[in-house]
Amino acid sequence: MPELAEVEFYRQRWNPGLGEPIQRVLLHPKARIFRECDPSLLVAQLTGDVLLTSEAAGKQMLFRSRGDGWLGIHLGLTGELSVQPAGYAPGKSDHLVLVQHERALVFTDPRMFGRVQFHVGPSAPAWWAEIAPPVLSAAFTVEALTAFLHRRARTPIKSILLLQERFPGIGNWMADEILWRAALHPRRPAGSLIPAEINTLHHEIRWVAENALQVIGAAKTPTLPDPPKSWLFVHRREAEGKCPQTGVPLVHEEIGGRNTCWSPARQKL
DNA sequence: TCCTATGTTGTATG
């Protein structure tokens, strides 16, 4: 489920546990989720330690501890964070549980495409420091976007938007939402966009990121909220979904190995 | 039973 906005939503779920001591760390060291870190180091460091801050960059989350621990969590395709009551008994897919006096901080991921990373030291590890600049930052310029599209001229624009090295946090539904709003057919080769279309694309990338963060990321609801019905998001999941702008039936096809939804009335090759 | 799933990465090929 998690893209930019959902990651932000789940990140905040652990807020009640920030500043509170971790009494125990529960995990299965051999779980695939720990393939990029040393789980015994994580247990040794975080037991008795305190998470002080959290932030998100793209689809990556970071929790920093008083003892210079850098805990990275990526939710993959099916991951989520939750807070559970004291005494919580971890289920099959609860791969990391930080037990506190009044609650447990839980990372669940049945499919285990997500990952846990861990580093101890005064400065940021590469896996955090080297994440691309946010699409909402000043570094994400029309010029940078243009150069990126031209270097990948023959690839469908849909596939390009999923590349985290330039669009950190954009995932499958956000990419489709952006292209729908920009009225660009997802199969358009990246190099075929004219400057006016690149301008529009740039604008809609930022619009969708900003509004998704507001509507989903900043929500205080217990579960993930849906964006308004004026968004493609709502209709792409329906069996006979129609374009909320034109009323025309939406099309679903696989592009670059990912399910892609668009409105044939708005988005033409 | 069969199909799909909001992600990433290693590998083969051009």
Next chain:
DNA sequence: ACATACAACATAGG
């Protein structure tokens, strides 16, 4: 060296 395409990872739910 770079761009491109795709199988593989592992599990649940329709």
